[in-house]
Amino acid sequence: MSPALPRRNLLKLGLVGAGAALLPMPAMARTQARIVIVGGGFGGATAARRVKALLPSAQVTLIEANPVFTACPFSNLVIGGQRALAEQEFSYSALIESGIKLVTAQARDIDPIARTIDCGPDLSVEYDKLILSPGIDLRWSALEGYNESAADVMPHAWKAGSQTTLLRQRLETLRDGETVLMSVPTAPYRCPPGPYERASLIAHHLKTRKPRSKLIVLDSKDQFSKQALFQEAWAEHYPDHLEWRGARDDGTVSRVDASSDTLETDFERFQSPAINIIPPQKAAFIADRAGVTDATGWCPIDPLTFASTLQPDIHVIGDATIAAPMPKSAFSANLQGKVCAMAVARTLSGLETFPTVLANTCYSYTTPDEAISIAGVYRNANGKLQSINGAGGVSPLAADKGIRQAEAAQAAHWFDTITAEAFG
Amino acid sequence: MPKTSLRIACASLGGLALAACGGSSSDGSLSDAVTAQTSAAATLVVACTGCHSGESGAIASLDLYDADLLRETMARYKSEVDGTTVMHRIARGYTDEEIDLISAELTKP
Numbered sequence: 001m002s003p004a005l006p007r008r009n010l011l012k013l014g015l016v017g018a019g020a021a022l023l024p025m026p027a028m029a030r031t032q033a034r035i036v037i038v039g040g041g042f043g044g045a046t047a048a049r050r051v052k053a054l055l056p057s058a059q060v061t062l063i064e065a066n067p068v069f070t071a072c073p074f075s076n077l078v079i080g081g082q083r084a085l086a087e088q089e090f091s092y093s094a095l096i097e098s099g100i101k102l103v104t105a106q107a108r109d110i111d112p113i114a115r116t117i118d119c120g121p122d123l124s125v126e127y128d129k130l131i132l133s134p135g136i137d138l139r140w141s142a143l144e145g146y147n148e149s150a151a152d153v154m155p156h157a158w159k160a161g162s163q164t165t166l167l168r169q170r171l172e173t174l175r176d177g178e179t180v181l182m183s184v185p186t187a188p189y190r191c192p193p194g195p196y197e198r199a200s201l202i203a204h205h206l207k208t209r210k211p212r213s214k215l216i217v218l219d220s221k222d223q224f225s226k227q228a229l230f231q232e233a234w235a236e237h238y239p240d241h242l243e244w245r246g247a248r249d250d251g252t253v254s255r256v257d258a259s260s261d262t263l264e265t266d267f268e269r270f271q272s273p274a275i276n277i278i279p280p281q282k283a284a285f286i287a288d289r290a291g292v293t294d295a296t297g298w299c300p301i302d303p304l305t306f307a308s309t310l311q312p313d314i315h316v317i318g319d320a321t322i323a324a325p326m327p328k329s330a331f332s333a334n335l336q337g338k339v340c341a342m343a344v345a346r347t348l349s350g351l352e353t354f355p356t357v358l359a360n361t362c363y364s365y366t367t368p369d370e371a372i373s374i375a376g377v378y379r380n381a382n383g384k385l386q387s388i389n390g391a392g393g394v395s396p397l398a399a400d401k402g403i404r405q406a407e408a409a410q411a412a413h414w415f416d417t418i419t420a421e422a423f424g
Numbered sequence: 425m426p427k428t429s430l431r432i433a434c435a436s437l438g439g440l441a442l443a444a445c446g447g448s449s450s451d452g453s454l455s456d457a458v459t460a461q462t463s464a465a466a467t468l469v470v471a472c473t474g475c476h477s478g479e480s481g482a483i484a485s486l487d488l489y490d491a492d493l494l495r496e497t498m499a500r501y502k503s504e505v506d507g508t509t510v511m512h513r514i515a516r517g518y519t520d521e522e523i524d525l526i527s528a529e530l531t532k533p
Contacts, residue, residue: 338470342462349455359471377517391517396508409482417478
């Protein structure tokens with residue numbers, strides 16, 4: 001914020017002062033609008049910083065339950081043993097220094113009519129514009145037997161933090177020769193290629209540390225992101241350490257029993273001391289409370305502004321949205337945060353928002369120093385996100401190791417730049 | 425919102441509101457500043473900065489480019505039919521006009 005208004009503006013303001021009483025008040029409300037962001041991940045932190053930069057006089061508040069953010073991208077390297085969880089952690093200090101008010105609390109309820117957010121018995125936050133970046137919740141018990149207490153035994157590790165550490169511990173204490181199991185849901189879920197990157201890095205761990213062990217991936221679908229590239233890498237690197245079974249091969253897990261370390265498909269029963277369940281998901285519960293989810297459990301949006309199509313003055317960004325063909329990725333959330341912040345600033349300034357071009361890039365490691373990528377480019381005109389013909393796609397098959405290593409280096413660089421843009 | 429009405433609204437509130445309006449650019453109103461910072465070009469480049477806002481390394485820094493070089497580089501990525509890098513795949517999604525806007529915006533001093 002500039003410290004003082006230049007003299008020539010003061011003079012102009014003085015001249016018009018006499019007519020002020022006749023003017024409508026909303027203009028003032030716009031300049032000092034209360035803009036609240038719920039959820040401080042890649043989407044919410046980015047949106048908060050961008051909206052504060054565009055509207056320095058607005059009251060920008062970020063409501064986030066955790067004092068420190070733990071990033072999911074690259075957390076598969078923690079599970080694989082290549083990276084420390086501390087490298088995944090980011091504070092909100094840069095946001096606070098930029099003038100954003102941080103409320104460390106769990107948003108419990110939202111009243112879209114009164115425009116208030118209930119953050120507990122002593123705290124209610126009012127908003128003029130709300131940007132929800134709530135992330136996902138796991139659909140507990142959608143997979144029979146997989147509830148919150150089962151997750152203490154069979155980690156999901158689909159929200160980074162203690163669950164990531166637990167899955168890593170399961171791999172460390174595994175005895176050579178024991179099998180590791182992973183259950184993968186049908187789409188949509190957070191980070192479409194994530195399970196297969198994780199499978200690759202677990203298989204790498206087994207190959208190098210527990211050579212008589214193997215990972216069996218039990219998948220509820222037959223097709224997945226970057227499939228040909230992953231399967232090429234698995235055939236090359238992990239022929240004895242990774243077995244993938246799709247839905248057609250009885251891969252769908254129908255029931256788990258945490259007390260006996262077992263999984264069941266239609267025809268088979270599996271047992272392991274190291275089971276990773278990636279369960280079905282939905283938009284986090286606060287989106288339900290705000291009335292911005294539809295029957296799918298996810299949030300329909302206008303892709304021009306990321307405004308909810310169900311409630312006024314609420315925008316939704318990130319994994320919680322229905323934004324396909326844009327995937328549920330950190331890149332998408334970060335970009336949607338910027339596009340949404342710009343749309344909110346324009347709306348509050350009386351300006352229309354116009355269509356633009358959005359993009360996504362996701363890297364996945366197949367070994368600790370090799371990666372593959374998928375990119376997409378999208379237009380957000382005419383009320384929908386559409387992939388641009390001829391653009392996007394995946395890394396080449398049968399590529400030199402140098403190309404895979406170059407993409408691994410790009411992935412590491414990407415993590416540094418995107419976390420800097422989101423968290424400072 | 426028209427520029428004048430915002431200025432008048434600020435004026436009507438005296439000193440406190442003046443401070444609140446102090447975030448506006450020095451040569452115009454708040455909406456002028458937002459207009460400039462959310463132009464078509466400024467909106468396009470937010471898709472670039474998630475990767476290209478750091479030091480040079482495995483991902484090129486934009487500090488290495490002027491507008492002409494960036495335009496030529498993007499046009500080459502777009503036209504190389506056999507290219508398989510991430511930037512080849514992304515550049516194909518943009519029109520020549522969008523590449524012009526992006527090249528100018530990202531290399532602004």
